[in-house]
Amino acid sequence: MDWMKILSAVALIAMIIYLYPRAKAMAANSPKGSMQDWMGYIVPMAAVILFIILLISLV
Amino acid sequence: MQMNTTAVRSSEAILETNKLIKNTYILLSMTLLFSGVTAFISVLMQVSQGIGLVSSLVGIGLLWFVLPRTQNSSAGIPVIFGITGLLGFGLGPMLSYYLSVNPSIVMTAMGGTGAIFLGLSGYALSTRKDFSFMGGFIAVGMLVAIGAMLLNLFLGIPALALAVSAAVIMLMSGFILYQTSAMIHGGETNYISATAGLFISILNIFTSLLHILGAFGGDD
Numbered sequence: 478m479d480w481m482k483i484l485s486a487v488a489l490i491a492m493i494i495y496l497y498p499r500a501k502a503m504a505a506n507s508p509k510g511s512m513q514d515w516m517g518y519i520v521p522m523a524a525v526i527l528f529i530i531l532l533i534s535l536v
Numbered sequence: 537m538q539m540n541t542t543a544v545r546s547s548e549a550i551l552e553t554n555k556l557i558k559n560t561y562i563l564l565s566m567t568l569l570f571s572g573v574t575a576f577i578s579v580l581m582q583v584s585q586g587i588g589l590v591s592s593l594v595g596i597g598l599l600w601f602v603l604p605r606t607q608n609s610s611a612g613i614p615v616i617f618g619i620t621g622l623l624g625f626g627l628g629p630m631l632s633y634y635l636s637v638n639p640s641i642v643m644t645a646m647g648g649t650g651a652i653f654l655g656l657s658g659y660a661l662s663t664r665k666d667f668s669f670m671g672g673f674i675a676v677g678m679l680v681a682i683g684a685m686l687l688n689l690f691l692g693i694p695a696l697a698l699a700v701s702a703a704v705i706m707l708m709s710g711f712i713l714y715q716t717s718a719m720i721h722g723g724e725t726n727y728i729s730a731t732a733g734l735f736i737s738i739l740n741i742f743t744s745l746l747h748i749l750g751a752f753g754g755d756d
């Protein structure tokens with residue numbers, strides 16, 4: 478295993494350690510979204526997916 | 537009398553929001569341009585993968601440990617330029633690789649990232665929807681994605697790498713909606729930290745899109 482792989486693994490583990498308490502707090506404190514709220518996310522994401530498929534077909 | 541006070545406060549809040557959005561987009565444009573210049577320099581210098589990785593890690597270190605202490609003062613401006621410059625410089629080896637394989641992939645990923653960012657920002661600004669409910673989902677999703685990246689560092693499964701890239705695009709797209717909505721609804725009041733969040737989202741979408749286009753373009 479080369480040093481870059483080890484450094485990347487250490488960096489990813491550090492990211493998990495850094496983000497875990499913040500993610501836990503955000504998950505606990507975020508307001509719950511209604512079905513309508515989630516549709517407001519799903520619709521633009523569907524557009525993003527279709528756009529990426531279009532980009533893939535272009536390259 | 538109370539109604540007048542409310543109306544004045546409300547118009548002040550609107551002015552503050554507009555100022556925050558304007559300052560964020562100005563700083564974001566400047567940092568994107570700056571990181572583009574450092575990425576270009578990195579490509580010209582044919583920087584090695586190791587130097588690129590170290591540059592990115594120093595940029596992340598500044599983002600985690602220095603920016604939170606400086607973002608409320610003018611010292612935050614050189615720090616945000618330092619972060620974006622180092623992250624842009626770190627992209628050099630990846631860009632050099634894709635430019636040598638198929639330059640159109642880099643241009644398509646750049647244009648695609650710009651279109652996704654503008655589309656999502658426009659959507660959040662025009663609908664003025666509150667996306668604060670997505671905070672937990674994005675944070676937990678990113679943890680899972682980083683865990684999968686770590687796992688795949690040892691497994692080396694190409695399909696898993698692509699799935700992680702696709703998930704990162706969805707999560708970072710969600711983060712653009714979340715951050716823009718936070719600027720509108722008062723959850724974010726600092727234009728330097730707002731810029732940092734949007735910059736990281738754009739960078740992650742760009743690198744993930746580059747990976748996906750590289751794989752499906754048949755050259756990865």
